[in-house]
Amino acid sequence: MEPKTPGYLVRELPPLGIHDVHVRTLAGAISIGAELPQWLEQDMTETSYNYPLETGYESYGKVLAVGEAVQTVKPGDRVVSFYGHQDQAVVPESKVIPVPAHVSPREALLLILSCDAAKGVRKLTLTPDARVLVSGMGTIGLLTVHYLRHYVNVRQIDIIEPLASRAELARQLGAHIVTPDSDTYDAAIECSGRQAAFAELQSAVRPHGAICVLSDGNLESLTLTPAFHAKELQIIASSDGWSYHMHADWLFSNDRHATLPALFEQETSFSELANCFAALMASTDLPIKVFVDYEQTS
Template identity: 85%
Template sequence: MNTAAICCLVEPKTPGHVTRELPSLGSHDVHVRTIAGAISIGAELPQWLEQDMTATDYHYPLETGYESYGEVLAIGDAVQIVKPGDRIVSFYGHQDQAIVPESKVIPVPAHISPREALLSILSCDAAKGVRKLTLTSNSSVLVSGMGTLGLLTVHYLRHYVNVRQIDIIEPLASRAEFARPLGAQIVMPDSDTYDVAIECSGRQAAFAALQSAVRPHGTICVLSDGNREALTLTPAFHAKELQIVASSDGWDYRQHADWLFADERHTTLPDLFEQETTFSNLANCFTSLMQSTELPIKVFVDYEQTS
């Protein structure tokens, strides 16, 4: 029986590695060897610190993570979308191999880099929110929070809808600079002129600023998880009769990947991996991030290199 090595929290705030036997390969399953992964700071750090507002209880060992890129080793008899040797993205977290249902496998063309492939998941999550809005190239859009989700939202606004006016709220200059090559401008809005706002920061102060900045009868899409702070409505929401649209997860991960990886569109993705580590050093990386006050946008995890 194959075993998977898993990096997780073995106890509260205590990262480590455990092993687990893999289940047998079912007819609709895919056996994957992990080549690379990513740490999603916004989603995982609150879980590691037991500060996730959406969690009611924590059970250990606690596995986190949902962005993995790997090579197909074997497939079940009924699997049709991939074959051994293909590259895929999936959602199984920080482990060196996995048995994944075919329904959760996203095929990746051979010419797509691991970094580009790993961004496809959150790019699809951002896209779902954008697709819920009524937008044209002439719409004025304000986006708060230039973490991974916010930056990929700006990317999709530009490359799918071709929105010409994309402004952002981001207090960290280093993060705001990531948005400029994508066509966004940094503003401190003081009037209610925006057609649409998209909340990606997870912070109440930014959410309140969006409500003030959107025109009467405008729309705010909440993409952030709500796992950091409670997001509440302000008097401006009622006075201007605004609408709130919520969005979670992606619209269709395979179709979105087809769009993203077509032509040279994938080369327009921002390089959001400000830090790199190896799978063997991942527990130490977790510890460092839990103690840090200056966090990277995203961490790339190399499973083929050793520390």
């Protein structure tokens, strides 16, 4: 397969081991911020590209079979896993998360990035009266606002977001659209991947405050400004200690999944996935996320 030319590969599944789960994919997602830079060879975290380049990491499916040592799922169960754009997969039991029947595929597919956002928020150890500023209302930014509101119960969540449609989604989650003042916030969370926003966060956080970086550095280099040193700020990255299984117990209970924003602004089918990638690579008007229906034939 040539670089920047999406297509399909046919491969045999590995045999089912005693700790493995055989999953048929029902739905998946295209992560715009993570996958498109790879396809366009613009990901700043990659030093080289090896083809064929496989992408995707958010998969929702039905369990077809399990190894004899598997205990957490059974055939017929719905699960989320991490194998990407495949119509079937054999994965270790440790990499499947059961999904309750009342949770829709779209809601289930947000589990992975929601957990990644939660890890960073939890490491900030915020209290409800903290003033928090979040930059970038893409998927990670919106899920960060959701977790701040529904887990930490932060009352003052302000955002930086130039696109009105995305800012409106954040407002629906309880955030405020602002032009931040200097030294106003106890903490900030960088989700934009843009240096200009990162610099604004450093200006807005009070002396000795903290900035959590959740953007993965694949779009622009993020650098420290003089304000960072003058105010003796702290940089925090996403952390371990909060697993996807633990997050699923929280996210899929008490109707918290029902409060998630409508992040899937476009839909395609598995049979049209290559064409969808090609169209996205040529577009300047990108959706937040793309839902991939594996049961739809066209």
